[in-house]
Amino acid sequence: MISEAESLPAIEIEASSAPKYAIIWLHGLGADGHDFVPIIDQLEISGASVRFIFPHAPVRAITINNGHQMRAWYDITRLDFADREDIWGIHQSRLAIDKLITRELSRGIRAEHIFLAGFSQGGAMALYVGLRQSHTLAGIIALSCYLPIAESLASEISNANALIPVFWSHGIYDSVIPIQYAIKTKAMATTAGCNIEWHEYQMDHSVCQQEVVDLGSWLRSRMI
Numbered sequence: 728m729i730s731e732a733e734s735l736p737a738i739e740i741e742a743s744s745a746p747k748y749a750i751i752w753l754h755g756l757g758a759d760g761h762d763f764v765p766i767i768d769q770l771e772i773s774g775a776s777v778r779f780i781f782p783h784a785p786v787r788a789i790t791i792n793n794g795h796q797m798r799a800w801y802d803i804t805r806l807d808f809a810d811r812e813d814i815w816g817i818h819q820s821r822l823a824i825d826k827l828i829t830r831e832l833s834r835g836i837r838a839e840h841i842f843l844a845g846f847s848q849g850g851a852m853a854l855y856v857g858l859r860q861s862h863t864l865a866g867i868i869a870l871s872c873y874l875p876i877a878e879s880l881a882s883e884i885s886n887a888n889a890l891i892p893v894f895w896s897h898g899i900y901d902s903v904i905p906i907q908y909a910i911k912t913k914a915m916a917t918t919a920g921c922n923i924e925w926h927e928y929q930m931d932h933s934v935c936q937q938e939v940v941d942l943g944s945w946l947r948s949r950m951i
Contacts, residue, residue, distance in 0.1 A: 786799075
């Protein structure tokens with residue numbers, strides 16, 4: 728677990744010596760920061776001056792996986808993700824991710840040039856953290872995920888990030904996080920006023936080439 732004084736370990740890759748943008752990319756359950764490093768070249772944003780940060784989540788016991796220890800942003804107790812959510816674990820990870828954002832601000836990256844991205848559980852955290860930020864971010868990328876603790880968003884959403892662009896995508900055959908549940912929490916986010924661009928792809932719980940192409944185009948349109 729990460730203490731209040733510690734920061735998340737992370738892989739950092741910079742496209743230039745003086746990056747103008749930062750993309751903080753959160754991995755899924757049981758993976759680590761290395762998982763999405765290969766996507767950098769596939770996004771075709773080499774012309775932009777970007778620092779990629781791929782943090783490693785803390786190692787913790789996951790109830791649904793028989794208590795096995797693995798990297799995770801929070802515990803999952805049941806297949807019904809809305810049932811008995813790990814509010815404490817989500818909150819602790821939020822504090823750790825907030826530190827990564829604050830660190831980028833201290834290194835000279837403007838808040839409106841910081842993207843928060845993630846896949847699966849990492850995407851859930853990107854939504855949870857990004858929509859509650861006091862600083863206006865560049866955008867949120869949420870792949871194959873859902874909005875955790877969705878019922879609290881309407882009262883907790885930050886005015887600074889209520890209307891920032893959100894690229895939210897999901898596979899119609901997702902066998903891990905059913906698309907119906909993702910759509911349900913997306914509707915709650917939309918009701919709260921979020922600016923969501925929704926994409927569906929013919930895939931399971933994964934990332935497909937067309938999704939990467941669409942995401943690359945979305946990013947390029949938001950980088951000057």
